Amino acid sequence: MSAHAGTIDHHHDHTTTTGIPNKKLFMWAFLASDCMFFGALISTHVIYRLHPTPDGADPLKIFSLELTSFSTFILLMSSLLMALAVGACQKGKVEATRKMILGTIFFGLIFLGCQVYEFTHFVHLGLTLNSDMFGATFYTLTGTHGVHVAIGVLWLVFMYIRTFKPADVSKAWVGRACLQFAAFAVATVTIMIIMLAVTHVGNEQGYTLAAIGAGLQHSLISCIAFVASCATLIALGRSSWAVDFGEANAVDVEGMGLYWHFVDIVWIVIFTVVYLLEYL
């Protein structure tokens, strides 16, 4: 509200009765509802673990604790970046907010990548959605969580683009902002492909310079795309403009953050209940 032009008090909104901003309250109420949502899903999984079906898959032969631990760690770190993004935005630091959002997206994508990898890997091992009950509950539960992450990533991307909205309304900006993001996305994906290729060759031939070279050669297109997107990023990053984004939007970023953290805590539960407990 224009009446309070000075510092914005992030924890109190004077236009509302309680002082809590509407959007934040909405988000918390939604998360309360989402607790029941995941509660029902997790119950289904655990109930069927309690009474396994005959000749069902043995999770221990399928799970890869290394991979899951890694993605758990990644999600935790993304939460950190998200929290920092909210903090930065509340202080009006748009530049920092953007970086933190990008970082969150980056980790979010890695998490999703791991999940895609995990799913394809499991499918190779014979566990599919309809191979047995374990497959059904496992994929439905973790898949629903994955969809939550994907929605979160999408939201983050839109927020990221939104941060470029110029104060000068006559300026065309959406295309550039999207391009900037696309470059980032390409860079992220290609570097992941390159790393995979290199480790793949390295695992087979030992980690020598020649092997790394071979790995790079295997992913030549990715390398080119990576360089090109980095160049685009740098070029676009040099020019910027005064934006219509700042402290006033902190509540939007914060709402997004709440959602993201919630997805994170759901994973904390899933990690323990679905994965770790199987090892006992």
Add this chain to the structure above:
Amino acid sequence: MSAHAATTQDHAHQDDGKFHLFVQIAMILAVITGVEIVLIYLPLAKWFIVTSLVLLSVVKFLMVIFWFMHLKFDKAFCTILFFIGLVLAGGTVGALMAIFSAKDSVPLTAQTIYAERAAEAAANAQ
């Protein structure tokens, strides 16, 4: 307005410290996760490991909601709101577990497994 100004400053002050706080929390979270992973391989009593895992997850859970999600710094109402859902969900999950653990709820398909296992155990014992 002056009262508000004071609280605003308070918060500003906290905000500066939050960067380090957040990083530390993230590190603790990572460490706890590491401990959890190690824990499952330790030759300890099962009940102990399960309890510890549950406790550790709860700690992680609470750290995220209270710090990352700002519940600690927000009006208590947000906490109440969220905990209504959390407690009901927890209660429902618990009740379902209890119902499905009852003997009457063992599905017929699993009964054959249990019977096989029992037979195997009996055979092993001999």
Add this chain to the structure above:
Amino acid sequence: MATATTAAYSPADAKSRASHRPWFFTRPVAKTGLVSWLTTVDHKKIGLLYGITALFFFLVGGIEALLIRVQLAVPNNTFISHQFYNELFTMHATTMIFLAVMPLSAAFFNYMMPLQIGARDVAFPRLNGFAFWVFIAGAIVLNVGWFTAAGAPDVGWFGYAPLTSNAYSQQFAGDVSTDLWIMGLQILGVSSVIGSLNFIVTIINMRAPGLTMMRLPVFTWMTLFTAFLIILSFPAITIALVELMMDRSFGTGFFEVAKGGMPILWQHLFWIFGHPEVYILILPAMGIVSEILPTFSRKPLFGYPIVVFSGAVIGFLGFGVWSHHMFTTGMGTMATAAFSLATMAIAVPTGVKIFNWVGTLWGGHIMTRTPMMFALGFIWMFMMGGFSGVMHSAAPADAQQQDSYFVVAHFHYVLIGGSIFALLAGIHFWFPLIFGRIVSEFWGKLSFWVIFVGFNVTFFPMHFLGLNGMPRRTAVYDGNMGWNSANLVATIGAFILAIGIGIYFAVMIYTYFKGKKAAGDVWDARTLEWSVPTTPPPEHNFHVTPTVHARDAFWYEKTHAKEIAAEKAKTAAETESHGGIHMPSQSWFPLVTAVGMLIGGLFFAHHYFPGAIAGGVILLIGVLGWAFEGPGGYHLHIHKDGSVTGGEGQDESAH
């Protein structure tokens, strides 16, 4: 790098911004006509839309019920086939619960709750419109089955697995009806949850100054509890439906025995939702009655804090009793006992409400106008329904009652004698406020008595039918079972009831066009919705945001007219100095988004995935447009003489 700045808004800036907006971000401005209804964000208009749709579906569900009753009038009847009968009771229940009672309650939430808390609108006006259009999408998806070869859904309103599985849902292929049922409920769930989140935020955050929680009108309290019940119970059925959909579309086996599934799990997930759902149906009714009784007794509600608290307790306990619908599923002694006792416990907070309503009457000056008649009828009938509920709660007795007409009697007593009576009371009560006309007492009372008699003649015999061993959901029965006369009586009653309802609506329609004009506060009422400057209320609800000093705020205003007038003048000046009354802009995007959901849902139910994706794309476009058009808004100015100036497009200073 340029430093980011918070844009400072100046009117000139805003003008240029507006001129740079692409055409599809142009905000609709029509205040009358079709476009105004399609794009409305006004909680009152949305309330009316809900109300009219709900009443339409009430008639649809009622006609379905009449067909049921005709078939059951005599033994061995061949009026309709088994298959059609099964479709009828499934759709009758689904329609009445999800498309009649819930949206009728939502109509009152929308229309009355913001007025009762002295707000100009709900917290998220566009989201409110969205919830309505999504509701329409769900209603269409549910009912479209009538027009397909597969017929309407026929799995019973709680769709027990594995009857809903691919193998059993229909003898012959092409069973799209069950998919439509799943999709329809799923979409309705989205609508209800979104609407409820909005109400929660509105009640918590949009109260007029001075309106503390413990001064809230009871109806608003019940809205709040209902909203909580909705957001916390719908996720369970959402998951159940998702799992069922996975079974039907992607070959999983959550409820398929061949794959080790446990059909009993469906029952648990359904009733975790289903029982809170019945309180979702009754709490708004209790709220309405708690408004009407004090008004017509000219006394405050007896034991307000306890009535409110008992509402919360009912809601909370409501989550711990779901398995009382499953007493016959062999849960084992412990679980049965636990749920039996928990269910009985609910009688206590409910009883508290009954006692307090009686207490409210005690010592009052009771004006037995039509709304009051319906409210009193509610107390009687709901109490009887509650008592048969308690008889169910004794699990061993329920073993004989479950799935018999005794249950049918129980729930129609609480649903019609409870919810419907109270909703009909509410329509009568607020009709003068909403339409500025008052319903004739004679015709109002006549409709009440015909409905009251018809209702009891229909459903009281069903207790005996149930105890005499008549199972529910039976399309035919034999003549040698001792059920003939009771069934015939029930059918006659149903037609008396239909006549009563016919009179009721005829009178309403007549009054809408030709009824006596009623100015303002016709009942000498107590709560803020009656303090609006005109009936029907203006778009901005109040010329001046009220300041609340007591429970029953309007009653207080009437008894402290002088101070209030002075205070209002002050608030008015203050508002004007802040730029006037802020109003939200209309928008097309809620409708667009909901249409995307409708298209996607229909195609998904037909397993035509490109179409489903197309629907998803429309939905996404709607969401993006919604996000990027921004909340919008404009300002109104009230002048001393009561005239209003300003409006969309005339003043761009708002953002």
Add this chain to the structure above:
Amino acid sequence: MRFSLVPTLRRATTLLAVALIPLFTAGWLSGPQSTFDVKGPVAKSQLDVFYVTVWVTMAIFVVVAAVLAYATIKFKARKTDDEHAPVPPQGHGNPLVELGLIAASIAALVIIAVPTLKAIWYTYDVPEEQRANAYEVTARGLQWWFQFEYPSEQIDGSGQLITGNELVIPAGRPVRINLRTSDVIHSFWVPKLGGKVDMIPNRGNHMWLQADEPGYFWGQCAEYCGESHAVMRFRVIALAEDDFAAWVENQKKSARTVQPSASPKAEFASYDMTRKPRNAPGYTADFDADPMAAWVNFQFPDKDENADLVAKGRALFKEKNCITCHSVRGHEGVGVNAPDLTHFGSRTTVAAGLLENSKENLHRWLMYPNDVKPGNKMWVGVNGMAGYIDIDPATKRPTGTRHIELNDTESRALVEYLHSLK
């Protein structure tokens, strides 16, 4: 004078109610499935709990309703003047009254809860001290009929005794029933003997009941199980111990074989073979008057049995592919997807308790099963076995052609054959 509708209507309804209730209620609570006319300890204990709930809630109702009625009448504003009289005291409540009422409600609930808990444990399983004496059977629900299995009655070479749609049990002895289903959820309900327990796929439910005296009891599937749920019924027949033993003895035997006579008699129809409308009643008043006597009659071969027709029916039973679904132990049938017909002639009902087992009714069932029970599996086929009509395996829709077609004479022969299976 203004016509005052309200009191007139009220008086009229009261009168009506007072006049009608005793008239009807007597008849309204005494059918073959009455839960009041209990014939065994389980139903008795459930009824007792019900009475407790009725008395307690009635008592509360009388008190609350009296106060409510009194308040409404006493404080009613009779004239418009009353309405505008000075407003009554604006009291807000009385905590002591509230607490008192809450305590009273809880007390009332305790009165209900105690017998409830007792009965939950009592009805759950056969009481410990009688367990040794209990007889065990398995009841299996199928769309839309019941199969009854007797694990303790083994037959050489063909496993346990299996019957359909009529459960015969020993009287005066607890019977523990395992409840199973082969498709969707059904529910086993014999109101006079006990409340229902569901048959749920993948779940090992059980119940117990006991008939104190020999008798004939109506039962009904009580969980919606698809198109013909309404007509999925069964019977329970309780027999004195030695009658029961004799019955078991007979059931264990292979199907009764009738030798065709040397001189074939002319065929004639001894009953009306015209098509009956859908849902037409399938019982006679005679049968209803004394079903137990009727049951006894069914145990003996017909006096005017036509041996040649029986033989022809037996041949048709094979020819018409009835054997793919049905079993007639000792004869040709081998099917397992449909009711066992080995002793079908000794049952009182056709089509899962729906029709009395008269020749007309059996004829009707065999000729037009879909009129009797829409969608029944004999008509559409079951578990890959073709039924009366052909189904296109691709679209799963009826093709319009018939797989099994019977004419009146064939049906007549089958009726004679099936009735000979005592």
